[in-house]
Amino acid sequence: MLLSPADERMLAGNEGRAVRAALELLVRYGELMGAERLIDTDNVCGANIFGPRHARVLGTADPAALFSRFSLDLDETVDVPPFRAHSCQLIGPRDREHWDVQGISRADADAMTESERYLAEKGVDLHSTCTPYQVGNVPRYGEHCAWMESSAVVYINSVLGARTNTEGRESAAASMLTGRTPYCGYHLDAHRRATHLIEVRHPVVSTEDWNVFGYWVGEQVQDAVPVLVGAGLSPDPVRLKQFGAAAASSGDVELYHLPGVTPEAATPEQALGGRAPLVTSVFDAAARAATVESLCRTASDRDVDFVMIGCPHAALEQVREVARLLEGRRVAPSTTLWVFTPSALRTEAERNGYVEAIERAGGRVLSDTCPAIGQFLPPGTRVFATDSAKQAHYLPAITGVQGWFGSVESCVDAAVCGRWADA
Template sequence: MLLTEEETQMLNGNKGPAVKKAMEILVALGESFGAARLVPVNNVHMAGSSVLVAEEAGTRFVEDIRKQGGTFVTRVTTNPTAVDPTQWKDIGIPESDAVLQTRLTDAYADMGANTCNTCIPYLTGNSPRFGEHMAWGESSAVVYANSVCGARTNREGGPSGLASALTGRTPEYGFHLKENRYGKFLIKVEVPLSDMTDYGTLGYFAGKIAGQDTPVFTGIPTTPTLEELKALSAALAASGAVSMFHAVGVTPEAPTLEEAFGGGEPEKVLVFGQAEKEQAEAALNKEPTDHVDWILVGCPNASVQEIREVAEALEGKTVHKDITLWVTTAGAMYAMAERMGYIKTIEDAGGVVVRETCPFLARSRVIAPAKGYRTLTTNSAKMAFYAPGQFGLPTHYGNLQRVMNAAVAGVWR
């Protein structure tokens, strides 16, 4: 790769051992993908923020970088951790995780990260600009940033994100290049999309077909909510390895079908109609009985609007005594929802609002058997797709109303 004089000095160790190690990581990554150069970035979202991902070795690596004088030179936000900072013991998180998580989070904070600990950084002060080169981890956030915001990022892992934060650089390949951002195939949406769950179902359907390719959607309403686009992004990244989508007339790089495909033709054309929707929903419902015990809302982390909808659904009601209801969210969203009274409503009904973690990034294979959970019920296509394999929990999947009805009734109907 061609390096500038400043980048060469970084690689030679003129700016310290931490920056040298970071440049070695970026150069090796760039050369493996055929990048011609590095591009400046001032925005990193750190994927390796949970000790479920980092474990002891990764935590020590981050601590060593800090001890070597590592300082972040970009805006840095952090993904969810393995721990709710105030109620980790009550919800079943092991103490060993809480201790290790404190070490890892403190190391990131000492280097200058905003430890917001959420998968929705675009709602907590880190809002990408159109055309901005970034180095983001967290698959759902990457899809949202590329697609909805029109920013440019690949799916970064913990080490590459850390390296970018220390140097303000990332290799120029993949979705940093305009020619790699055009759509590959077309999906015609021919069924109404009514809520977040419908968008998640569409994302699950498309992701399974897409693999790493970029889908283009027509037929999506021109005024989807932030939450609906968030659900679509998350499901696309879960069932496939999608990093970007276009919705004609909705997302900024697809004002027309022609522009979405860069003037080319789609490699294939598919339809998402009522039959396809029902088949996708059935595939995400893995639990054949009506048994419900662990309910999850907030994957990706819930916005204030989502928390409000849960509170409204539970107003004057009580969560069934055999049910554990988690609503997972960011600390910033929690603070706003608490001020509005939504947290109190949920807690008075018997639900739990969990901050800074989620079942993916907490040790759910420990939590679930310790608490006696046998199923997981959710309105998130991403969660429904992953839970059977990652946590060993078959899922019930449906919209928020259906999920909240189950929380109160204690059975899935």
């Protein structure tokens, strides 16, 4: 790998042991990925808040020791300087204000708060969300980033035209410290061209439709780059958020093109780089029906214990919609309703009265985390329902619960009635 003079100085240890370890990690990673060099980045999103599981493994809750071991892969605890790159914290294991709802102890909550304080001292913005682009971190077109979180990666690559690969905890931390990332993958023009053509022959309109469509696309293309074509495809940012999250869950989609909506290609031909697609797939009524059935494949019991809305974290208009649907109604005593949104948007939702409306009806609005990341459920949960294809994909696999997928209307109805209705 070709290294710059600044890279060489970091490798020589001129900026300390932590920076040297970070650059060594990036060089190993870059060589494995076939990168010829490293490039500058000033926009990194990572997950470096450590929960009780990490502390138990290492035998200490000291943030410096945890960061050294789990983010830099070091057996020794090293001094970590302020981060060079603009950095933000992604979703974490607990709600900062309502951790008790999750069943977390005061000691564990305090340890995670101390971990946050440590990161803040290094210069990390504590967004604590899987959707940093909803709370101020909006990369510019063409900007080289180093982001974790599959749903965020596919959003900024596709919708914003930024450039990032899906990073891990270690590579993101290394980029935070060095301001460098390997020049490979989706940083390169050649890897951003579409290879698969998706023809849409069934209406894709509602947010539920875009969840289903995304899940189907991910199954079809896996880790390839699709271009979507069809009449009437006009999604808003919320539907693009849900589509990308679903496609990144059933497959490993990090970039897609929707001519006329996403910025890198005005036509399918431009998205494909003038080449014929390797594969053409058709989304029709049969494909939609089969995908919905697949998303509900873990469910058989219709009594619903838990309804989860907000994966990826809900936009303000999604919180408003839940409040509207609950007007004059009450969550069933046997069912728990949780709505997840970034803490910054929760503040706005409070100001607008949406949180009060949801909680008056018996629901809760939580932030900073989600059941899949935090691996927590309301006590006694056997069956849950969600409006998110991503959460329907992951939560049954992680926790063993049964999962129903459907529209937000169906989910709120299930919360009120305590049962999942026939479609």
